[in-house]
Amino acid sequence: ALKDLHPSFIRFPGGCLAHGYGLANVYHWKDTIGPRHERVQAYNIWHYHQSRQIGYLEYFELCEAVGATAIPIVAAGVCCQNSPGGQHAVPDDEMDAYIQDVLDLVEFANGGPETRWGAKRAELGHPEPFGLRYLGVGNEDEITAQFKDRYARIEDALRAACPEITPIGTVGPAPHGADYEAGWVFARERAIPVVDEHGYQNPRWYHQNLDRWNAYDPEGPKVYLGEYAAWSSRVRSALAEAAYMTAMERRPEVVKLASYAPLLARVGHSQWTPDLIYFTADEVRPSASYYVQQAFGAERGQRVHAVELDGVAHLPVALPTIGTAVLSSARASVAFTGIRLDGEPVPDARTGIDGDGVRLGTIDPTACELEFTALKEDGEDGFEIKLGPEAPASSITVSFGMWQNKFTVVNRSDDGIGNGDHGPVPWRGLHSGEPVHVKVRLDGARVQVWADGELRHDYEQDLRPEQRVTAGVLSRDADGGTEYVVRLVNAEDTAKTAHVAVPGPATAAITLLAGAGPDDGELFHASPVTPGSLSAKGDDGVDIELPPWSFATAVVKA
Template structure:
């Protein structure tokens, strides 16, 4: 089957053409660096071969990945302004929650769960006594309203007789809109009202009072001005920022939240299972009949933004929908697999039903449900992923094969996407890739979050992938920061993705959204609060690539930057992570046998410097870290100039979640290597490298550490080669000798405009004077230029966006010309072929 997107290529080309036309209207001259800065220039060459034909670039190349993390859905993209609208928050889900979280009561009110509930999925409701009221604080600082805009209120209410609900919008300074009186009577009924805000406020409260005893549920307030003015809709500014990326696909509803949580089923005897894994059928139908579920990321999700809304949004922005379903094997630091055959069969059938919901005719069982929700036409689903970052490769793949066989038997045109686990390397990664290759899986989802240096070092990652094996979906990646240096490293890596577009068919940065007051994960592409949103430096890079893709790669080469790296140098260190451990018999010996450090802790620990958290003490001849809640408790000793040495230490786990962290090559608190033994909740061991605080995994294997057992740990450093021994046995070795190349480029061609798009990343603090040879191509003398240039540590915020694209024009373009790419910059030259 075809692996290209369902939308026509011409539609995407028209969008790109519109952008470049705008660039011409605001063009300004490009000038060379001033003589005062002439010394800060490095010379490069780029040679293009327009007669050669590179990889075709599918229209699916770049997309977005949405996960409900960092309050991305409720309090974010989902436009509902009321938090905990159905009183379903629970201490069982979050220790700080109660059913009245985000509510304040004036008078008498009680949250009730009995047979009088609205429905079985919406179990709690508020019993409000006559003369009492409740007010909701929304998200962030409060409910945001803007003067002159309309807001739609709704509530489900039940009263023993006639009564009136008084509904008000107000803040500490007074009313924000005229108060509404809503007559209520009898059994559960939905009531509505509309407000027009008279003032703008970020600290609004929605208050509901009653003249009679009343039961309330699903108390809601939506801005009328949602994205495309849709009911139960999306927050306009966030949806439009996503749309502006021109994404080719939307992966949803998440990664970790999909395949974690309880695998138990709903039953009449047990009722609604909280912390249930994400299941699409829980998220469709009338919103008052959708469940509230505990989120893997520590808060509750209402499912008001559900599968129907995801499909609708993907269609609205012209993107391919790519849902992810659980494979009944957990990942993301958990290690469980179900042996319940009936449950597995039910999930497989649910996945088949999902495809029918998306693609079936309105007369089919699930197509009819879609049609009744307002969309009789199919959503044209072509790709579906089973599973996410599973840590048990064989258990996952056995179940994946069951899903795959059932889907391919009934829907042979659906591409079933597998995955390669939670990291870019290691035993799990290798095993899953072997299984995927051996069974002819069509596409494999890779994930990794690494340091900027890793991205600069690994531009060639896909150069040697098997062209006849599974294609790659790079579903999650980021360089662990939102500074421009992070975006530069990602841009450099993306040139390698495009060069290998015959292997890498889809790629999406992750995560997409973050509410600045509810952050579980950094970095993120788009940041927001209740009043504003802004794109990160990473967003600007993604947007530049996504709106200037091209249709094929034009082969090209470039000179590189001289590598000035020497041997691995640095002091040594000891640390723990959520674990108490004891260390003893530390010895550091130079390659020539000279003793650099020895410490048996028979005295004090004065030779060690505490740079992290935790509580260290010398006890019974051991150096012990006792705080089992502290993360990265690093202590260091020695000289940052040390190189070519052997480190020995004896380590014993006392208690806690993980094992040991033994560091070497320690330059400072943000730059070091460490052997992480028993990490990730004591499921694997790995060597990680930290560069400016961002970590990358260099070597990884499944492994756990036993409590109370003493381990002999030996690390040998020679030049840039490292060997690691555990209890006298070689555990692994690696050579860290890949240069972090700061100058990267790729050239693509846009078939519609006939433009050559020369994409250059200069991730260094000197300009790159570059001779460009277009290989005899006949081109126009004027090119359109888009540049992102800023300080490497610059970060976009709500009030300041130093990383912003600048458009300009370049004259004097010929088949050979010279251009100086600014320091710390991403530059796209669109050169028209004649």
Template sequence: MPRTARTRWRVGLTTTALLTAAALVPAPAHAEDVTDYAITVDPSSAKGAKIDDMMYGVFFEDINRAADGGLYAELVQNRSFEYSTADNGSYTPLTSWTVGGTAQVVDDSGRLNERNRNYLSLGAGSTVTNAGYNTGVRVEQGKTYDFSVWARAQGGTTLTVTLKDTAGTLATARQVAVKGGWAQYKATFTATRTSNRGRLAVASTNAAALDMVSLFPRDTYKNQPNGLRKDLAEKIAALKPGFVRFPGGCLVNTGSMEDYSEASGWQRKRSYQWKDTVGPVEERATNANFWGYNQSYGLGYYEYFRLSEDIGAMPLPVVPALVTGCGQNKATDDGALLERHIQDTLDLIEFANGPATSTWGKVRARMGHPKPFHLTHIEVGNEENLPKEFFARFQQFRAAVEAKYPDVTVISNSGPDDAGSTFDTAWQLNREAKVDMVDEHYYNSPNWFLQNNDRYDSYDRNGPKVFLGEYASQGNAWKNGLSEAAFMTGLERNADVVKLASYAPLLANEDYVQWRPDMIWFNNRASWNSANYEVQKLFMTNVGDRVVPSKATTTPNVSGPITGAVGLSTWATSAAYDDVKVTSADGSTLLSDDFSGDASKWTGSGRGSWSIQDGSYVQTDAATENTMVTAGDPAWKDYDLHVKATKKSGKEGFLVAFGVKDTGNYYWWNLGGWNNTQSAIEQAVDGGKGTLMTKAGSIETGRAHDIDIKVRGRHVTLYLDGKEWGSFSDDKPAEPFRQVVTEDAKTGDLIVKVVNAQSAEARTAVDLGGAKVASTARVTTLAADEGAVNTETDTPVTPVTSTFRGVAGKFTYTFPANSVTFLRIKQK
């Protein structure tokens, strides 16, 4: 809150006195000892948790074109002509290609191999041109690029390969003589100028067959063959991550579990299976990506292991558990298929760790890495909504791995949310089975992260450890980074419980976005760090080895009762509403609408298609998301809301809102959300939503439901068809001032980490508890306007380093508004 609205308290000498002083009369603002907050450190205590070197890592999933067109350095899109409508309704085998002359894509017995089924039959005198990704094929003046193609021409032909843009040539053309059956042909280009809009063209004098048309920059990360885009890999490496979780995510446990068969051809929309992704790239599959495009598997398990090794991180692969997630909610009962996947998991460990003479270690060695990759952790499953079905199968994976590889930790998970019936059931099963580590995922509002710094304070210290495999607040503005930083101080304070943590997702191509927020953004010419990245990097490169116990005063909580209007909404669903009535606590009617006339009491954003039909207010668009209309006064408090709701068609149920202040601030009861698998209370704060409670359940189409919501102060009780569904109290403060202190064993530094997530500076008294320290501290500060967003051309959230020369056993430091500050203080 603004300084003018926040009380400033006199600082005492002890923690007890500090807390007691908060209830006293404010001291004069001009007094020298007046501060806003106080931090008290106890460096002599032995209670601080040990922090593992691998605590913070990165999570890579092929979402937002993170692999092809992103981290994987290949510059040709759809290089093997395998794009399909199964991947995306707009795709054809010639997507990203333009034909000059005659050409057709063929799938017959003349194919390159069974995994690479399509090839291009190019007519004599014809040309085929590739458009690359984003605006085109990116080349830089003076850089070397390696071209390759698999080709066949029984009568012989000459291929002329060119790199051009609309302004002219980008490199000297190359000619390749082709004759006979399938063989790989190569050429090298040196770019004569820089362009973001290049086109790669292959022309043939006579008829020829082409496949796997490729153009790679020679300058990949660590100069690895079939390598990674250098600037993106360097940004990942700069985080100094302790682990790399791969390849997903929803990518892992969605799609068909079926195998390839001659009858069906290659299975499109097949679940991610690691054996599809290793070996020579021309023998690897392509597949439909869960996020709506094609994935080539050129970036496969071998490359993930190699990246982990190159950046000094622990590899942490995820394998499917034969229970789908991410809204699909299916479990296989095929025992033979389950056994095959369990064996695949054992084979994966052998691929990573086995000697070069073993079956799968030999595959790794042939790919260029005879030494093991030292795999120590593996995760089974991801965000399954069927916890009992998942856990029954997980136990079989776990038993098989532990029997053959007892030193490998097998990680379980707790579903897709931070709370709710699925989460509770999963955790109970994991605790009872004494699982070593459980993966938690959540994406919530900045407000939720400020409110839940203490989430892990009450976790069982002797139970399963936590792997926070995916988390982020909903946005890439600086306010999101601030809230995540505040939350991370709680992760570090609980480092004895939270052993691993990774922000998600890692990468986003700005022209192919399915999900946001994201840590690193890029296009075909540049990449840039989000505000969230800068927070992650600051924490990941200044972890420390143990937590030093510390305490801080807090901000006075001035929240009042829940206030706001009411609303009706749908999400990819058509629904009808009737008999809306809002009654105040004293019994007076605030709103009554049976829709026997018009809908003049309601206003909306214009999304969806609302109309009066047969005495109900009906939203008929079953595709549009968040169609909310509202009525009433934003100042309403202490009221009862009744509405009758009926799902008519679509994927989900319906949403009834209350406490509506504006389009970005409200609560709603989401009944039949997540593809009609569960219901939840969600709170939106400044446009970002967080989940307050969830329960499994679906909404029946065509059935009228009575919805009643009782709001009293900050407590809310919800009734579905006359029975209490649940209740909650939203009375937890969103504390903007958070801190943690760690110690670096190697340097002896105390690292004081402070987050001030408010629009006023925080003058703070710091008591180092008798520690003998140097008089100067190395300071790293991230500070910006809370709405600041880093872009390709402007990075307002950038670390600033400085020196503070006023350090003593007790000193005062002013933390800037909207800031994250790390003070590294030398101990004598």
């Protein structure tokens, strides 16, 4: 399954796993080589057990076996900010040793047999260097002064000792927010060659942001979209990813690398969804997103061409006009008093652990105000306020301390798939016996959230239309002339005919992913559809039929 993806590269060991749950849990590559029974086992931040049976040697060999470049990720001298007590930096008096470990990893990959770690690689059975070219430094880190100091020291050492390595920086966990903004400022100041953006979003966000890369400076640091997925294993998510990848292909001067994440998940042993490939002890279950990635890997181009789409209308986005206000707290017992909904008093309420929540009343999601005092009585985390209709219609959920009890965040659900809409914003958390006064106001697209009089969220919901039908065209040299690689996404309920206007007679070899509805496909299950092969020809260009909810990659010869 991995080889059939035709991957350009494989990122390892992952994201938060690399910088660890505290400094003692940072991933150290030297613990993962040598006899398997001697390797240092550990837990990781996602609560998995790491046997280290697949370590750095096996990783490099896997990349070699499938023809992929290796992109290892090392901690930037700090642990994950979601560790107990927050982000901690490697102490100053230990930084030289830590930097040397990073340089030793490069030597293990690239050094000759006369070097210490090149000799170790040869001793382990691989005398030839692996030809490492990239090294990621950091992952989704909070952009603090100590992060910037440690990152700069590591990158400076890499540039001096390993000029063949392109360092990859990091700009936070999301395509917006404080760490994203601060990370990009830091990257430009240092002229970091490539930075790792992450973008887990729902399908609507992807269809609304196909022009995102047009705003990036092609002369600045390049983008590695190191982690992204459209938050489900449904067909609609796979097609949204296909549309977004088509947009990335149009801007190769900005987007240098991209990788769906996570790549693999064992059924019954996963803390994160969605994943590209599910597997058990007996079978491999590729998702619909897998077949999208496969199509991009199998057919590539050398040149990008501008595309004009005629007869395509974008899908308008509107706010719902009726819904409900619901309070819930999945991991805590919370009492709500002094509740007023649109100025009217509502009886006191109490939510319990794993309960169904409490419905407060009907609202107009374009003109609503809710306030109350919340007091946690027991449990972990905090509470949520859902405002809007039931799925698949759009709604927002305001979360107070629902993840690690450290943040407030506004999430949005469209087509039954959630998305972070604003935040997370650091917060003191909800603690037993300590009341918090909350007010939420919806005014058209504007969302405002207060806690104890502090305005924590104030933003406009994105009402730009969705680009559900999109195309991209590449070309490449081939025997007998030029071939065109055409990507076509139809994420609508009606069939389309795409006419590819090339001069004279033309033929097309088409790989088509079609035949399922937008909400077919489940987590941990194989894709409800697999690609089929078709052909087409025409006397003046070629017509390609696109069923509803389909993705086609066509190789066109004129």
